Amino acid sequence: MNDPETLISEKDIGTRVDELAAEISSDYADKGELVLIGVLKGAFIFLADLSRKLTIPRLIEFIAISSYQHGSMPSGAVRLVMDVRASIEGRHVLIVEDIVDTGHTLHYLIDMLESRGPASIRTCALLRKEHKTEVDIEVDYLGFKIGDEWVVGYGLDFAERDRTLPYIGVIQPDDPD
Numbered sequence: 440m441n442d443p444e445t446l447i448s449e450k451d452i453g454t455r456v457d458e459l460a461a462e463i464s465s466d467y468a469d470k471g472e473l474v475l476i477g478v479l480k481g482a483f484i485f486l487a488d489l490s491r492k493l494t495i496p497r498l499i500e501f502i503a504i505s506s507y508q509h510g511s512m513p514s515g516a517v518r519l520v521m522d523v524r525a526s527i528e529g530r531h532v533l534i535v536e537d538i539v540d541t542g543h544t545l546h547y548l549i550d551m552l553e554s555r556g557p558a559s560i561r562t563c564a565l566l567r568k569e570h571k572t573e574v575d576i577e578v579d580y581l582g583f584k585i586g587d588e589w590v591v592g593y594g595l596d597f598a599e600r601d602r603t604l605p606y607i608g609v610i611q612p613d614d615p616d
Contacts, residue, residue, distance in 0.1 A: 443591050443601060443608025447583055452565075452593060452606065455582045456485070459563065460492030463580060467531060472496040474532045474557075476523055478548070479503040480602070481537030484594040485565045485582075489535065500525055504544050517547040528556040533580075537594050538566040542574030549576075566590065566607070583607075 467473045473493075477486035479501050490499055503521035534548055545562060552560055563580035568587060589612050591597050592604030597612045 443604065443610045445606050446585065446588065446590060446609045447607040449605040452582070453488075456488050457492055459580050459582060460489055460494075463489075463533065463563070464494040467495050467533075470495075470531050470558075472498055472530070474498050474500060474525065474527055474530050475535055476500045476502055476527075476532060476548075476552070477535045478537065478544070479521065481594045481596070482535050482565070484603075485537060486535045489563070498525065502548065504548065517544050519551070526555070527552060529558050532557045532560045534560065534562045536562065536564040538568070538590070539564045539576065539578055540568050540571050542572045542576040545576050545578075546574045565593070566595075 473495055475486060475490055475497055477483060477499065480503070486499065490497060500523040501521065502519070502523050505518050505520050532552060534545065534552070536545060539545055545564075549560055549562070561579040562577065564578045565582040566585050567578055567581055569584055571587060588609040589597060590607050591601035591610055592606050592608045594602060595607070596602040597610055601608065601610070
């Protein structure tokens with residue numbers, strides 16, 4: 440596979456993360472501690488950068504979900520791999536995702552977490568493929584809208600490769616199936 444073609448530069452990502460952090464900090468300024476729930480593995484870099492830029496009290500939790508069964512095609516089925524450790528009852532929650540593709544994962548997470556009685560649940564995603572959405576799901580804080588490209592970098596990967604690139608790049612994956 441060749442080096443990914445840059446879609447979103449490191450500088451543009453940094454600027455947008457700053458903007459999102461300022462907006463989130465403003466929205467939650469008087470609401471106490473915000474629980475950030477990062478969806479592993481893809482959101483870990485975005486969550487780290489975003490959380491360091493916030494000016495409000497925050498707690499970081501992680502959750503792991505599996506929705507890609509074979510190759511690069513999502514199956515639609517979502518399963519919980521790792522749950523959050525802290526109780527979210529009565530607390531404000533922000534789910535931090537790397538990418539919203541079909542919307543199944545985010546829909547599953549919201550439904551599951553709402554059953555635990557949080558004060559509120561909102562969503563933040565670095566990327567969204569709008570034309571791929573199969574589930575009507577709102578993203579409250581969105582970094583960038585993209586097309587149907589396969590993207591890597593800044594936490595996103597293909598077969599565990601290119602996750603640590605400092606930018607978002609486009610690849611043409613050779614499906615291993």
